[in-house]
Amino acid sequence: MxxxxxxxxxxxxxxxxxxxxxxxxxxxxxxxxxxxxxALGSLVEQDGKVIGSSIMGQSFTTDRYFQSRPSATVGPDPADPSKSISVPYNAANSGGSNYGPTSKALIERVSADVEARKAQNPSSPVPMDLVTASASGLDPHLSPEAALFQVERVAKARGVPADQVKALVERSVEPRTFGLLGEPRVNVLALNLALDKVGSQ
CATH class of the missing domain: 1.20.5 (Single alpha-helices involved in coiled-coils or other helix-helix interfaces)
Structure with missing residues (x-):
């Protein structure tokens, strides 16, 4: 044995x-x-302080910043740890909502988001990625169209010319990886940091 x-x-x-x-x-x-x-998480620092990661999305809620796409990540409810609540961009719990296209909750949420976006910019169609979450819930990027859609709101909130903000978005567009993988995209955190350097008038 x-x-x-x-x-x-x-x-x-x-x-x-x-x-x-x-x-x-x-x-x-x-x-x-x-x-x-x-290897250390592609951390982004400002004034010696870590403010995010270039590969992890985060929530921006004020009109002064470009806002990320929705996030369906969840976390434990502080009042009852056995339950989950919505915690957008929770990097410890990456995942989508698992709602199907016929889900009433999903349809209602997307419809409400579309109406809210239309109120911000009634002259342009709402880009899909501004009202739908990514599979991970942590996507740090927007399509160039989704960033350009927000230019008027951001420019108005900051009191800067819209053309100046639009030019900043256009300079922030990252091309396809190796010229053929993925789609052109804009990193929301990097764009907002560049926006802060422009300042307000």
Whole structure:
């Protein structure tokens, strides 16, 4: 019995150390050396303080900033931890709502968002990504159309010319990765930081 058990235990211990300790430490070390910024979460700092990540969306609610697409992430209810409540851009609980296209709750929420967006800019059609959440709920990007849709509201709130804000959006558009992967996009946090540098009049 021991003759069969001993090799199994030795292999279990060896593979635990190899795959559970040595490999993760090696990969973490290589990542820290080769891609230090990305390995630490692509953090964005301002005045020595971390204010976000370039790969994680966050909520912007005031009219002075470009707003991100909706987020369906949830978190525990502080009043009752056994229940969940809506916590937009909760990076600890990435995920979508799992509502289907016939869901009454989804239809009502999207319809309300469309009406709210139309009130902000009645002259343009509402871009889809301004009223729908991404699969992760943490998308840091908007389509250029969704950013341009918000130009008038942001310019008015800041008291700056709309043309100046529009030009800032156009300069902030990131092309397709390697020229062919994905779609052109605008990082909302980076755009809002650039907007703060413009200032207000």
């Amino acid at each position: 021991l003759n069969h058990l001993r090799p199994a235990l030795v292999l279990l211990g060896a593979f635990t150390l190899l795959t559970g300790v040595a490999y993760p430490f090696a990969m973490t070390g290589i990542a820290q050396v080769a891609f230090p910024r990305q």
